[in-house]
Amino acid sequence: MRANSFSLAGLGNLLALFAVNASLSYAFFDQLYFGELPCPLCLMQRIAYVLIGIALILNIRGGAHNAHYGWGILGGVIGLAVSLRQILIHILPGDPGFGNTFLELHFYTWAFVGFIALIAGQAILLMLPNREVRNHSWFAKALVIWFIFLVLANLISTLLECGIGPCADDPMRYEGWMWLRQRIGF
Secondary structure, eight states: TTTTSSSSSHHHHHHHHHHHHHHHHHHHHHHHHSSOOHHHHHHHHHHHHHHHHHHHHHHHHHOOHHHHHHHHHHHHHHHHHHHHHHHHHHHHHTOOOSOOTTTTTTHHHHHHHHHHHHHHHHHHHOSSSSOOOOOHHHHHHHHHHHHHHHHHHHHHHHHHHHHTTTOOSSSSOHHHHHHHHHHOOO
């Protein structure tokens, strides 16, 4: 099969990576535009999305492999557990939850739904008979570059938020930025 020929598995991996990129982009946009700093559980959910994204990129660029899907599903399970933990923390009546909402649900609830969808999608892709997904199209390359940019931007913003120590449970400002400013003297 040619590298750019159509396959259902190839399309599924591209769509899943698009979903990961969209989720990370929206969370990052909310952080920068609305000043909503992510809590430690939110950061762990982003890490789970990154793990899924890496597994999908391995499929897209290097060819499908059971281990790639396994790592993606593992990332989804980790993210699912972390987002469920955050849902359960804020489940009591009268608890306003943490952070902004989108369509009346908090981001961690949307993350829970997203992780379920990504786990199910990867499991279905794993069962397809022809899993040739290697793709070097401009769209695949754009998705990979977008993902790499998001990972680097999130890494930098996390270092600026938390510094080299643990992140605050309810972050209000970029502690790492304050630490850096003190060290370099401005």
